[in-house]
Amino acid sequence: MPLRVIAAAQAAGRQVFAVVVEGWAEPADFSHVPHVVVRVGAGGYAIEQFRAHGVRQIVMCGRAQRPSLMAIRPDAGMARMLVRVGIAAWQGDDGLLKAVVRILEEDGFEVVPSQAIVRDILPEPGLLGATAPGELARGDIRRGIAVVRALGAADVGQCAVVQQGLVLGVEAIEGTDALLARCAGLRREGPGGVLVKLVKPGQDRRVDLPTIGPVTVAGAAGAGLVGIAIEARGTIVVDRPATVAAADAAGLFLLALDPDEFLKETTP
Numbered sequence: 001m002p003l004r005v006i007a008a009a010q011a012a013g014r015q016v017f018a019v020v021v022e023g024w025a026e027p028a029d030f031s032h033v034p035h036v037v038v039r040v041g042a043g044g045y046a047i048e049q050f051r052a053h054g055v056r057q058i059v060m061c062g063r064a065q066r067p068s069l070m071a072i073r074p075d076a077g078m079a080r081m082l083v084r085v086g087i088a089a090w091q092g093d094d095g096l097l098k099a100v101v102r103i104l105e106e107d108g109f110e111v112v113p114s115q116a117i118v119r120d121i122l123p124e125p126g127l128l129g130a131t132a133p134g135e136l137a138r139g140d141i142r143r144g145i146a147v148v149r150a151l152g153a154a155d156v157g158q159c160a161v162v163q164q165g166l167v168l169g170v171e172a173i174e175g176t177d178a179l180l181a182r183c184a185g186l187r188r189e190g191p192g193g194v195l196v197k198l199v200k201p202g203q204d205r206r207v208d209l210p211t212i213g214p215v216t217v218a219g220a221a222g223a224g225l226v227g228i229a230i231e232a233r234g235t236i237v238v239d240r241p242a243t244v245a246a247a248d249a250a251g252l253f254l255l256a257l258d259p260d261e262f263l264k265e266t267t268p
Contacts, residue, residue, distance in 0.1 A: 001114060001211070001238055002062040006033055008118045009059075017053040019046045024064055044077010047107065054087040058104060060097075060207045061114040092155025094200050097207045113206040115236070122209075123256040125232040129244045131253040133227050136191050139165065141229045144196025145259050152200030158210045161225065164192025176212075180219035192226040198259060199234040213238035217254075227253030 002025065006016050010033075018035035020027050027037045036049050041044055050058070074082060085099045101109065101111045115122050133141065140162040147160045159170030161183045168183040187193065197210045212230060220228055228247070230237070235256070237243055247254040 001118075001236065003029060004057050004121075004238070005061055005114050005117050006030075006265050012117075015054075016054055017050070018225050019049060022137050022176070023095060025062055039073075041072040041074045041078055043081050044079075045073045050109065055109070057110045057112045058116060059112050059114050060101075079192055094155045094203050094207055098204050101207060111206050113209075115209070120240070121236045122233050123230075123235070123237055123239070123240070125258050125261070128237070128240070128254040128256055129247045129252075131227065131248065131251060133174060133194070133229070133253045133255060134177070134191075136164065137194050137226050137253070140194045141196055141255070141257070142263060143167070144194060144229065145198065145263060148196050148198045152198065153205070155200065159195060160195035161223065162191050163188055163192060163225075166193075168193055177218060177219050180216070180223045180225075183225075184223040187224045192224045195225055195228045196230075197228070197235055198231040205234065209234060209236050211236040211238060212243065214242045214246045217243055217250060217252060220252060221250040225252065227255065227257045229257055232256035232258055233235060 002018065006018065009016050016033050018030045018033055020030055020035055020037045022037055022039045023042075027035070034053065036046075038049075072078070081100075081103055084103050085096070104111055130180050136237065140187060143165055144160050144162040147162065147170065151157050151160065151170050159176055159179065160170045161168040161179065166188065168186045169179050171179045174182075176195075176197070183193070195216075199205065199210060203209075210230065212228060212235060216228065244254060
């Protein structure tokens with residue numbers, strides 16, 4: 001996703017400077033643009049680099065791993081940021097990211113959502129592939145919507161796996177890929193389950209939107225699922241052609257939905 005943002009920004013005539021967090025991305029992938037590699041906890045140094053390179057707008061995207069606060073080893077600038085973050089440092093991802101966005105804005109930066117740079121990554125409602133969900137799967141989606149909304153309201157995770165009305169697993173700090181791997185050993189006999197992935201209630205849509213891609217499809221197929229339901233206009237689909245092709249090849253449905261409209265249409 002960061003590489004897609006860079007390509008789209010450059011195509012629009014924007015200058016790009018990348019901050020690559022050590023262990024979260026491969027620095028060699030960013031060799032074609034000015035960049036710096038920083039360790040987790042070097043937030044102050046990262047801000048210094050932004051200012052030194054004239055950065056005014058920041059896009060936060062890519063795969064991240066939330067570290068333990070005890071393992072961060074903050075530099076002086078990061079230590080000051082943590083004081084400003086306050087109690088949000090002990091909250092879920094959305095609470096923490098909202099605090100980080102607030103601090104960046106207070107420091108004069110504009111936080112721009114990745115979907116404002118890459119225009120085609122948030123699908124409209126409808127089937128994205130060739131396969132449609134059956135009635136049992138639609139019932140699992142309804143159950144999944146209720147579960148994920150409750151989960152998101154507590155700022156815990158963005159997705160759940162439901163099979164035949166049973167919740168096989170919910171996403172916490174481990175992420176979607178690990179959730180799917182865990183659910184592979186929990187599936188029941190009979191029709192497979194579904195992965196439901198939604199935006200958290202009240203989530204800041206500039207950062208950490210739900211994301212799926214070919215790897216998600218492979219994980220869902222490996223877990224014996226029959227499909228994936230995502231929130232339309234709120235879930236990033238990385239490399240949509242490859243994602244849809246992978247779902248079609250595996251016989252999985254890929255459905256983008258408006259949760260409220262879906263519940264109106266399908267609730268008995």
